[in-house]
Amino acid sequence: MTGSTPAKSFPLPEKMKAWVLDSPEQLRLTEKPVPAPGPAEVLIRIDAVAICGTDVEIITKGLPAWIRGGLPFNKEFTPGHEYMGTVVQLGAGVDEYAVGDRVAVEIHAGCGRCERCRQGMYTSCLNYGLNYGENNKGHRANGFTTDGGFAEYAVNHVNTLIHVPDTMSDEEATLIVTAGTAMYGLDVLGGLIAGESLVVTGPGPIGLMGVAVGKALGAEPVILTGTRDSRLNLGLKLGADHVINIKQENAVEAVKRITGGRGVQYVLECSGAPNSLNEALDMVQRGGRICLAAFPGEPVPVDLAKLVRNNIYLYGIRGEGKSATHRAAALMNQKKFDAKLMHTHTFKLEELPTAFKYFRGRIEDAIKVVIKVS
Amino acid sequence: MTGSTPAKSFPLPEKMKAWVLDSPEQLRLTEKPVPAPGPAEVLIRIDAVAICGTDVEIITKGLPAWIRGGLPFNKEFTPGHEYMGTVVQLGAGVDEYAVGDRVAVEIHAGCGRCERCRQGMYTSCLNYGLNYGENNKGHRANGFTTDGGFAEYAVNHVNTLIHVPDTMSDEEATLIVTAGTAMYGLDVLGGLIAGESLVVTGPGPIGLMGVAVGKALGAEPVILTGTRDSRLNLGLKLGADHVINIKQENAVEAVKRITGGRGVQYVLECSGAPNSLNEALDMVQRGGRICLAAFPGEPVPVDLAKLVRNNIYLYGIRGEGKSATHRAAALMNQKKFDAKLMHTHTFKLEELPTAFKYFRGRIEDAIKVVIKVS
């Protein structure tokens, strides 16, 4: 794996620049010690990191674990989880990666010892949020329970790394985890989607990657719904066969029209709109399947009779499980779709607040805003 | 299978007694021609038939297909789908069953030619409700789209038959399809349930069979929730390790108490109560699974955030798929549980209205009310 070339070495500073979250909406640039990798971990020099909608939630509301635990903000916590970089130091026992390797990251390391991890469902780790470290059994989830990527360096467990080929840019590599989440959604829907009809609802980053991955695997037709033509047009470039602007046409009726009245086999729900599940239940055929990759902020009315009477299976997905990120990276590496079309803006690490402003305000139609760190 | 004994023969009358549904709540006993089995079908002399909650819905509201189609009641339609009997005539090409065989029935024959039937998901047949017959591609669903079992005879497709051993009474055999529905629910939850924790919500017939089948397969603990102590006590006899009377204790808190705070792996929801899915979402562990075998009559608020954040899979089930009825019958045949405990009352065919009165009013704590036909 690591080849026979002389190992590269990288001079490591003692301190690094890192953004920390003081309190809601209060990001502060500070200096922190460069962390050291433990057994089965590596130190990564972060080269680029993208902003995710979940980062906005964390910055505005705090981490879910803090909220549930009634904890005060940890004023030294560094968010950011869609990053990539270069391995610069190996922890004990690591030979899967070499110093100098370019890597992208998954979020969920898994504790490796709960029932879920033992089953291979590590994004559903039952020890998520517990203290992490040599004497603890917590699960490392960078940017959520351990320090993340709005910084110059981060430590990652080897389980959360994906090789990035030289032919892929830093910016594109930050999109691997997004594509991996969409891939996980399609995996849980069954995986065998060539020739099957697929609706993706909501043209955010995961929805757009759902279109791209679905089409790369041969889904037919791929139908994307949304409210903004610019996003829908991007969906067409990423592989959608049909797009529906739901401001202009009822989504369910349009799906029925496109499919000759039959509905579709699969819906990947990425909008979080209050009525999206009910609409999905009306779009799928009897015996069809729906994956929820997004959700409304509050309980919403759902017509469960349709779900039961039509033998619908509904899959909530947490993160990027089943090693889907590796599959998504392979598709990107093979140029099956061009994830870079989603990348709209680039900023420097020091400009993180401006980057968030663009992302949150969708300024200049921002989709994926990337911080180029080094 | 059919042995070498001389084939039995049964004299067949031309006419038979059958109940028909004239209009809502108007069941009428009449005479009909004894039907003739077509290719791949058999004629069954009905020996016993049980009343199901769905029969009540049909009798009060009409068939779903009629309602959706705005059709008038078909005044010659015979409902009833939980029956068993004796094969008395074979259609062309049938050698899987012999005249004289005792059989129980499944509901869904499947059209055998839609995408779902071709996948083995015949209860989700896409041609359900279409006209059935030699020149049509409809799906036979006795008691729903074709004549059912509140009569002396019925025709069944060979796909819908299960052998009944001589050691099983007629009355017990009518319960096979109910056990098969519960088995199908546990199958879609994953099948490997020995040693896994299971909550069954709602001690109706399917819920009680869910307890029995779950325990027969080794689930541990099996927890049953409900509102009536008589039903919960029956659940204990059928294998529940714990019962929770939700009038006396909050169901979610009780499940947490019993499981040391961890929640359960599986919930089989059989109550149809408005908040049952939300409660199930609070009962299952992260990465757990829920099967809905019942549903509320109207849309209800559901907290989808819990489903997505915790990677919950939710399975709506239609009928008794995946040949689960055969598996359930095998467990009953091996005396793994005593389904007869659910059988509370017996009436004659002429007494069908009285039988319904007992069933609907839960008179004398009626659970399974059986019509003994011949």
Added chain:
Amino acid sequence: MTGSTPAKSFPLPEKMKAWVLDSPEQLRLTEKPVPAPGPAEVLIRIDAVAICGTDVEIITKGLPAWIRGGLPFNKEFTPGHEYMGTVVQLGAGVDEYAVGDRVAVEIHAGCGRCERCRQGMYTSCLNYGLNYGENNKGHRANGFTTDGGFAEYAVNHVNTLIHVPDTMSDEEATLIVTAGTAMYGLDVLGGLIAGESLVVTGPGPIGLMGVAVGKALGAEPVILTGTRDSRLNLGLKLGADHVINIKQENAVEAVKRITGGRGVQYVLECSGAPNSLNEALDMVQRGGRICLAAFPGEPVPVDLAKLVRNNIYLYGIRGEGKSATHRAAALMNQKKFDAKLMHTHTFKLEELPTAFKYFRGRIEDAIKVVIKVS
């Protein structure tokens, strides 16, 4: 599906030209009545039909059912199963296809009533080879148990049809069933093959389609082994990342070299060579999977210790199950690979013996030899 254009009609002759198999190696061109489609069947005017290696076996040895049954050759039997054509007549109850539709075919209709068909495993139908027809429960397998495609017309069950788009040539459409067989092999290996390593052994038509489908779905690397450079070069054009000429390099060592010593996740064995399974067992990683799409003519020594100690799963596949043909056709329709590269020669129906000579002798490096019928 069938659109609103006026239905096309096709004048039907009473007689058709058809090749029949008199005795081993004795194909005879004759006239037969044009068959009539029964319920759930259509009549197809055959436009093109390809020659398969199995056709050669049938022509030289007779049908497996004849051989096993000790039966004489049925002198009116028409072989040929890789065909496509135009629907010219509909049997009773057919509305899935319209007269004028272009269709390719699968082989296995399934009886629709055995345990396997009921599970969706119709290529493993337990009633294969039984008499077929209105009063029988046999399974239609055109070119094997019922008349096939070396003729002007054939009857097909609707379950065996795949729509062919106008953008696909007749010749290419004959290759759908071959691609579908390779797809079925990859499906049973797990389906989620993006980014996974795959060896295909044997560059015959199924092996070459295995390469093409595997790469279309993102497998990486895809390694093809064989003995002839012309075929291996074709493999490269169809998507192989590496090819190994096993006359020049040991296959197992080459796979280890390419994979850095780790071996691969999947092997699709398409050569039927005597030692191929042992080699596959040495190529796969612990926990890997092997699909056998071909087999040696006689029992061969197999080192089962490797299979057990390394937790290898081995899948024998019969035909083109799980609707894989539809998935393969979708990939071809989307131009994910160019199956036409396998098509090397075209002959007329009258030239069938010459076509077989080219195919069997691999004259001019023949791979797929197609009979253009009309």
Added chain:
Amino acid sequence: MTGSTPAKSFPLPEKMKAWVLDSPEQLRLTEKPVPAPGPAEVLIRIDAVAICGTDVEIITKGLPAWIRGGLPFNKEFTPGHEYMGTVVQLGAGVDEYAVGDRVAVEIHAGCGRCERCRQGMYTSCLNYGLNYGENNKGHRANGFTTDGGFAEYAVNHVNTLIHVPDTMSDEEATLIVTAGTAMYGLDVLGGLIAGESLVVTGPGPIGLMGVAVGKALGAEPVILTGTRDSRLNLGLKLGADHVINIKQENAVEAVKRITGGRGVQYVLECSGAPNSLNEALDMVQRGGRICLAAFPGEPVPVDLAKLVRNNIYLYGIRGEGKSATHRAAALMNQKKFDAKLMHTHTFKLEELPTAFKYFRGRIEDAIKVVIKVS
């Protein structure tokens, strides 16, 4: 989990008695330091340990890793892997178990970081046999790659522990891992085996547990083949519906006789006899499945044509994967079968050579020979 009772404490000696393997057939009783549990590990006081056929292989030939690596015998290695005991010390971060808990063990901890462990296939860990410890990524497999249970104490990873209820004797608890291996075999065959026909070939401990678990889950019929009537009679007590003494009747013919010519759905091969796979291929129906839990010592002729033509899936199993041991323990805890029937002899730790003599010579019809340590 650990309750609120005051934690028990156990005085720990510095030294312990342990058997070590000097060279082939040379077991020596010695003293070793009591090992200390690391993070995620516990120290177990061994209460009982059973002898497995694999122990005999190790003692006669050395460990597979030594043999493959050309290594000399490690003269301090302690074999033994079917043990149970009492947790007497917790490593860092362990709260899943408490001091005083009775536990049985699985063999394979898994490295937790290779592709297989990440998928939940930890018995197929790709890092098996690598050095194990804080700075290494090896996989702990007690009795194989790390010290095992023919001693007074052993260290186990929490992933390899199963709670033992107070109602189960020490001797019975040593049989959990054997039952778990049989359960794993039935799991990979599909899990839904109620009502399905099952042949178990070979009435050794795994085969007998295959009968017991298969019947506990409702398989029907369960047929056991073997050569010794005493073992077959034990199979009947454990749940076999039919036994076949293959010295008196051809196994394939007997299975066909019992199943009315149809063959069975599943075969669990536990004999390792040279022709057992060919016979299994003749016993299963088209589309059936075979699990190999044993294997011949050398390559044997296999008729792969039958496997391919009949779409047979063949599963080699390594160890006790998919947490099957927990499921098996639950069935034993619920008294679904009486594993104790397999326990024939008990010896003291000092008597290990005598115990092996009984086991290897099948003296007094020995099946499971248990060493009662404390």
